[in-house]
Amino acid sequence: MTSTGAEQKVFVIGIDGLPCTLMKEYVGRGLLPNISSIIESGFTLNQMDASIPDVSSTSWTSFMTGVNPGEHGIYGFMELREGSYKLSFPTFDDVKAPTVWEMLGNTVGAKTSSLYERRRGGINRAVRSIVLNIPQTFPARPLNGVLTAGFVCPDFKKGTYPDSAYSYLNSIGYLPDIDATKAVDKPEEFFNDAFFALEKRAQAFEHYLEDEEWGLFIGVITETDRIHHFFFDAATNPSHRYHDRFVSFYRKMDEAIGRLFERFMSITNGKGFFMTMSDHGFTPIRKEVYVNTWLRESGFLSLNARNEYYEQVERGSMAFAMDPARIYINIEGRYPSGSVKEIDRAKTAQEIKSRLESMTDVDGSPIIKKVYENGELYSGPAKGKGPDLVCVANDGYDLKGNLKKNEVFGVSLFRGMHTRHDAHCILPSNVKTPQRVHIEHLADLILDNFSGL
Numbered sequence: 001m002t003s004t005g006a007e008q009k010v011f012v013i014g015i016d017g018l019p020c021t022l023m024k025e026y027v028g029r030g031l032l033p034n035i036s037s038i039i040e041s042g043f044t045l046n047q048m049d050a051s052i053p054d055v056s057s058t059s060w061t062s063f064m065t066g067v068n069p070g071e072h073g074i075y076g077f078m079e080l081r082e083g084s085y086k087l088s089f090p091t092f093d094d095v096k097a098p099t100v101w102e103m104l105g106n107t108v109g110a111k112t113s114s115l116y117e118r119r120r121g122g123i124n125r126a127v128r129s130i131v132l133n134i135p136q137t138f139p140a141r142p143l144n145g146v147l148t149a150g151f152v153c154p155d156f157k158k159g160t161y162p163d164s165a166y167s168y169l170n171s172i173g174y175l176p177d178i179d180a181t182k183a184v185d186k187p188e189e190f191f192n193d194a195f196f197a198l199e200k201r202a203q204a205f206e207h208y209l210e211d212e213e214w215g216l217f218i219g220v221i222t223e224t225d226r227i228h229h230f231f232f233d234a235a236t237n238p239s240h241r242y243h244d245r246f247v248s249f250y251r252k253m254d255e256a257i258g259r260l261f262e263r264f265m266s267i268t269n270g271k272g273f274f275m276t277m278s279d280h281g282f283t284p285i286r287k288e289v290y291v292n293t294w295l296r297e298s299g300f301l302s303l304n305a306r307n308e309y310y311e312q313v314e315r316g317s318m319a320f321a322m323d324p325a326r327i328y329i330n331i332e333g334r335y336p337s338g339s340v341k342e343i344d345r346a347k348t349a350q351e352i353k354s355r356l357e358s359m360t361d362v363d364g365s366p367i368i369k370k371v372y373e374n375g376e377l378y379s380g381p382a383k384g385k386g387p388d389l390v391c392v393a394n395d396g397y398d399l400k401g402n403l404k405k406n407e408v409f410g411v412s413l414f415r416g417m418h419t420r421h422d423a424h425c426i427l428p429s430n431v432k433t434p435q436r437v438h439i440e441h442l443a444d445l446i447l448d449n450f451s452g453l
Helices: 020-028 033-040 056-065 100-105 114-119 163-171 187-211 223-234 243-267 291-297 342-357 439-450
Strands: 010-015 043-049 129-132 145-148 216-221 273-277 281-284 287-290 319-322 326-329 368-373 389-393 397-400 416-419 423-428
Touching: 010 243, 010 439, 020 033, 020 043, 020 281, 020 423, 033 043, 033 243, 033 423, 056 100, 056 439, 100 114, 100 129, 100 145, 100 216, 100 439, 114 439, 129 187, 145 163, 163 187, 187 216, 187 223, 187 243, 216 243, 223 243, 223 281, 223 416, 243 273, 273 439, 287 291, 291 319, 319 342, 326 342, 342 368, 342 389, 389 397, 423 439
Parallel strands: 010 216, 010 273, 129 145, 129 216, 287 397
Antiparallel strands: 043 423, 273 423, 281 416, 319 326, 326 389, 368 389
16 A cells, blocks of 8 residues: 555656757657657656756755755855855755655655745645655655665765665665766776666666555656766767767666556556656757856956865955856955955946856857846845856856866866756646746646645
């Protein structure tokens, strides 16, 4: 017996970094017959907007909480400690808003959010959840169900709850992540690891689908993101050395999704709520753009190379950038070498914004699509810790916060970059959505399915 009726079960498959445009192309070429069959059976493939910034830690947190970073508090994989330039690594403990499984499982505790306050009276019975491999969920917190953390998961045991789940996952050789550095000098081994990790994810998903009680199931496939970063130039180029391997991975994933979908529909008598989604899209890289180098050349930033990381920021600096293109005004009193008075904050931000928006490549191509101000994007109690400006680039220009580059433009070993506008979600065709779906909408759709339980 499960904690909810079969027709109220929700099964979400996350596919990290899968662009809607690539899925459409592969479906059109007949490379994804199972996904194609799912779409034809009463589902719609939607292009979806990711979070801003479109970094995985931020976007996945927006998905699982249903609110913007101003409420959940995660703006990137790295932050600065309050009142300093020292780096810190936000964990699941730093997520300020409750997740959808915490709302459903009655394990919210003292946390709240606008979504939770709006929906808290609509669910009268606790729902058990299986949550596998979502980034930004380390360390695992007790929940009504099972959780194993996705990237970054430095300790598999601490990233899994309960202990019985760790024992099972460890026994089958499950991998929280693969070693992406192998893509550079051991590409064959890298692809082998990706196939192995996919196999183990599918094995774990099938196990929990069948053998555990649950009402909500979220399982994420991460390996797509890893392959895209290093081999996205192979995605649609048949002459690329690794095109066949790239496509083969997608075929294997399609087979796994087909099996999982069929089993889920069998369990729910065809009435369960099924969804796939991604946290952002991908596009080939034309050039990397080093925003801190641009700030330095434009007179907004001075660095002391004798120090480490952001402790290099010297007095007199007006701003600095963190990945991916989060720009912080160097406010007096907020940072040790803060040089901009609070009264001049807006003026400084506007000057930087106007100059960034006119930034071009050597051939005249515009680099920046839009520069957003904090207040345009964020609302909530964590808004103040967010960046003053966030840049969204045109496709092909990968914005970086690297402090060590001497040139504004460069290339690296990466061949694919995130895009905000080309995430995907597959939803039942009868589900009402906004004209343009946003990743923050999905938690609400999940909760809709359990309303009145």
